[in-house]
Amino acid sequence: MRMVITLKAENSIDLPIDHNHIIQSWIYSSISKELATFLHDEGFVVNGRTFKLFCFSRLMGNFSLFPARQRILYSGMVQLVITSPLNYFIEELANGMLLSPSVRLGSNDLIVERVDVYDEEITQDEIIVKTLSPITVYSTLLRMDGRKYTAYFAPRDPEYNEMITNNLIKKCQAILNSSREFQVGDVLVTPIGMGKMNIVRYKNIIIKGYSGRLKLSGPKNLLQTAIECGLGSKNSQGFGCIEIARRH
Structure with missing residues (x-):
């Protein structure tokens, strides 16, 4: 499944240039403690390799870089794509967004403007x-x-x-x-x-x-x-x- 989250701020969104860990932490905090603990600590093991079976995009939106301060400043709206074959993971995320439409990302208070969830079936080789x-x-x-x-x-x-x-x-x-x-x-x-x-x-x-x-x-x-x-x-x-x- 694929989930597209549209986030909106009153002003700009101020984050470190390297903020993957902030987004990852927010994702884990947006699902149940049991599922977050399983994915973070255990995951799915194949031949000694562990897989969490989800991934996410960069934040997508208009931005300005400030390398001297190691900061990135997004304009008032961004989108994030999260994908996973685990339907229950995406469903928990979507339900969490709908029940709590305000989120904290770093030091920014954001509003969940929209959540789109859909399947993308591959039909070609x-x-x-x-x-x-x-x-x-x-x-x-x-x-x-x-x-x-x-x-x-x-x-x-x-x-x-x-x-x-x-x-x-x-x-x-x-x-x-x-x-x-x-x-x-x-x-x-x-x-x-x-x-x-x-x-x-x-x-x-x-x-x-x-x-x-x-x-x-x-x-x-x-x-x-x-x-x-x-x-x-x-x-x-x-x-x-x-x-x-x-x-x-």
Whole structure:
């Protein structure tokens, strides 16, 4: 399911430039304590990997950046997209918004102007998508001296397609609660254009991601997983949210 929340402020919305953790915290606080605790502390485990099975976009709206102060100032209205295959998660969020139409985001008091919830069913085995938040794909490696370091991959790197596909397969298995077998080559991720590298700081951790357009080809259930769970890693921290690119 896909949820689009429209938030309105009387004046501007003043946030740190890197505010993914603020949005994530607000999402957890907007659902029941039991569900929030389960998703945050446990999640869905597949082959030792844990998945929260939701993701969210950047805040979308007109803004001005103030790098010297590390602040971003949005005009009076913004939108946020939240996606998940867990219908009960989206329903809890929507009910919470309707019952408590005022929210606190950082130091800002906002009004929930509108909540739209809908299903987006994938009916084709090839789709064009665009990122609503950067996709991050990485691996933790060892240096010669034994120290760990994080290697981030770009859309045109040879490892990118395999790592995205492996991640998607595990998410799909978590949704289906089965060990259904897929092959790494089942999904083909083709970047359209060069894409843009984004550097995001999440709780003092530097994360690299890429935004742009991609062509996804493969089984419909894996493409559905991509639309609902996001692509790449750290989806519940605000990375990898995508939507079908509609031509106007």
